[in-house]
Amino acid sequence: MGLLSTTQGRRFRPNEWGWSGFILTFWLTIILLVLELTNALPAFDSFCYDRSVDLLGRLKKNDNRSILLIESHPSTSVTERQAISLVEKLKAYGARYIVFTYLDSDWGPEFYASFSKDDAVILPREIFPSPTKPGHFESQPLLKHADGLPLKWGHLGMPKLEYGSFKQFQTYSHLDDGDHKNLESLVYEELTGEILDDETVFIEFSGPPGRLPQLFSKEALRGGLSPQLVKGRCVMIGQLHEYEYLKTPVSAIPMSLLEYRGNTLASLLAQRTISPTPIIVRFVVTIMLILASVILFPQLRISWSSILFIVFAVGFVGLSGICLGYYRIWLPLGHLLAGLGLAWGGILGMQLSRNERSLTQLSLAASGNARFQSDKKQFCQDEDFFNHLTQFVLQLLPANRMIIFERSTTNEPLARYSFRCSKDDYADAMESLVTISDEAHLQRKPVCLTNFFKNSVHPCYACPLVLAGSRLGTWVVEIKSDDTDFDEKIVAPLADLAQEIGELLVQKNSIVPEGARPITSRIARLFVQDLAERVGTQLLELMEHNEHEYGRMESLFDTISSATIVYDLFGRLLQINEQMSLWIQSRDLRVFEMTAVEFLECVSGESSALSRERLLNVVRSLETVSVAVTDEFSKNQDLILTARPLILSESTQIDIRPFNLGGIVFELTDVTVFNQMSLLRGTLFEQLGNLVRHDLSVIGVASDVATHYNLSEGDAALIQQTVQQHITHAAKIVGESEEFIEGMFTSDVDKAYPLDLLDLISSLSEGWAEHATAKEITLNLNTPSVMNYAFASHVGLVSLFSEMVSFLFEDSHPGGAIEIAVHEDGYWIHLHFSSHGYGIPDDHLKSLLDETDSTRLPEKGRGLFQALHSIEPWGGTFSGLSEVGKGYNFTIELRQFR
């Protein structure tokens, strides 16, 4: 009782007030505890309880059969025949079914006749006041088709949901039918039009996002619906996506409204329901608590202790509700603590607890069901995902490829809940990715990171943010959204993040590999004019007015549920803002907005329809698609772009393949070394496998023959020679593959080896001579007949010479001359390239060749700059002179190989 004494030293004496608040409060506490422990409090009364419990009251306890939710929405692409077929299938599994009907549903009597009266509950999705029975409601399709079936009015009380996306739904539900269709049409066309077609409608399974499998409706309607998939679950048929929800073959995106319905129903089935407390009881309890408080509070007087007491009570209730709700502690314990808080919190505590408890109970019900259905694992807590992803990225990075990584989250209640649980995991993953990108670019490897923070962007086919690194020499940004505010909320911070990463790339790898140019030129040609200017300008303007934009974004972020993450990003962006602004001013930032289809179309040169079809294959069938990249810039380089599915988990017990699809990985590989593009089919490594298979065949057969027969000396020698020959060949393939994986392109450029310079110049000079003749320029080549090998890279030298000579050709006017002279001296081989053309001031040339010179125009002399700097890793040197009216004079010194 000491807790109830005041700070004035006056003992709390219940008898002093007769009908005392103490006794009232004490007994109310006991009553509330009992009610709590018997699940009797009105936990669901603020959302869907009234009608849904009544509706589902027909379901027997311990009934673990499936519930089939069928929505005969007029816009559904599930035909009546298909629905009937599926109903029959599910009936064989003992499913119950609940039918949501729409006024204008075109499913007829045959559909309703497929139900049995014992198991069906018909729930009109849209009702209207009955013209014949005042105070009653009717639904036309029920009257027409559902004769004899048990009817229930209402639809899970959805209009009572008052937070998160349900506000949105509630708003939408008041729109008229035309508005509905317009909205749906808008969403559908804007957001799913990229790859999805009309046939891509999915059957959704309730449960926690990321764990429960989903099927293509077509596959399900063909009978591909196994009992284990539907046992104890809610199966939704014909339910279109809601307006805030994108249909998806991957369950990483929660099913918002469907999810809630399903989980609610499943929770009820799993006996997680709480019996309704009669209104009269709730009323009496509330009145008694009010009376108790009215009596008690004046006696406590206003003092620090009483204020602290109230604050403590309120805080206790609030924090316990929040903690219990978000961390899913044992349900009865939550009830107990919440009950204690209710009892001791007084009116304010009561009010607060009621609100909190509703949320808590709802979350607990849903999460309890989620635990039940997902074997106590939450999808975002799955460490395997990030481990797998990290390994995946690490495996691909050394292969000189572009990687697209995607990560999704959502603002839906269930997913938000899970996301909070996995915040650390997410932070770790992001950190590791940054580390990966950092390491990768230290090696001049391409990295392409994508990221997005809204469920409206589909992880499979949208490729929301593509950040192409040094390999492409460009930045590619692709974002799709169903939200008109999406640009303001998400695009800007993501673009900033992209630039932060880009800054890292630039810092670590200021020299774009020369091999980037072919693709760069293609992308640039197709997209620079149309897209780069628009998107790039927007982003740059945003950067310039970042202070204002940040303030605006901050207010917007208040309205979205994933604010925690965005704020995190936001904070990081603020920190890098200054450096980023400097960087943007000094660099040539090109940002392209393109979809995955456009990207594939652009790089491959194929039609949009074909690119769309290819990506559909990747998404739907998990096929790997490879296309030869047409390279109009350089005929000497062959590239393959491979789009393949990113598999999140290989250990799933149920083989629903789209469930495992986490994204598309684009791989850009340089296959010049193989020079057999026409023979390449499938992925590069399949081709390598084919080559090795033949060697293994010969080796195996030869070994078998050698051990089966007594061979003559000649045959034995032949066998031995054959085996050795194929082992060598296979080893060569494997070695080349390893070299290729390690980064064939960069290794060729960076790693020097003995090279016959005269032979190389001789082979190149033919092309130079032709070019010189065409431009009426004299080419004077002065080389010794014999010379030591130079220490350089063949690929690098070819690039360097091409750049140098092109530069000189541009400088020369018709009738001019270009001099190329080679000689050796001591340990060095000297190459002199000179022209007698227009020239530029020597200071300008030095500026062009100076990496740190910020006055240099980004593109001017870029190729020459890169080419000349490629000499440094070989131990060579270069120097350049220029004079206006006299042309250029470049000297390259390469180490001799002796």
Added chain:
Amino acid sequence: MNNTTPEPPLILIIDEDQSFFSVLQIGLSSEGFDLIYAGNGKHAQACCEDHIFSAIIAESSIPELDGIQFTQWLRSHSDKPIPVIMMSSRTDAETREAADAAGVTQFLAKPVSYEAILMHLRKLTGIIDG
């Protein structure tokens, strides 16, 4: 075409890699087979004009006329159902279906074993072991 079937069974080996033929010849000649080598599809066609083979072992990726095209040609130009064993590094369903459609008798995915080749040859040519 020659109307007499040579004894022992005459086998045509079509493979770009002659070392594979050499190895097979060492083994299969000990088993009583005679082997003829063709390095490409055109050469194989010429061989079929001059001989009647008991069986043909063809690599799928041979120059000029690949294994499937050769088999199609063989089926359209020969009345006798000469068994064709096709070896391929490609094991996908599409390749197998194409081989079946062309009339390939036995499809072997590489790497193949000598035992498998021998077993199928004996089966297809009717030779009993021993």
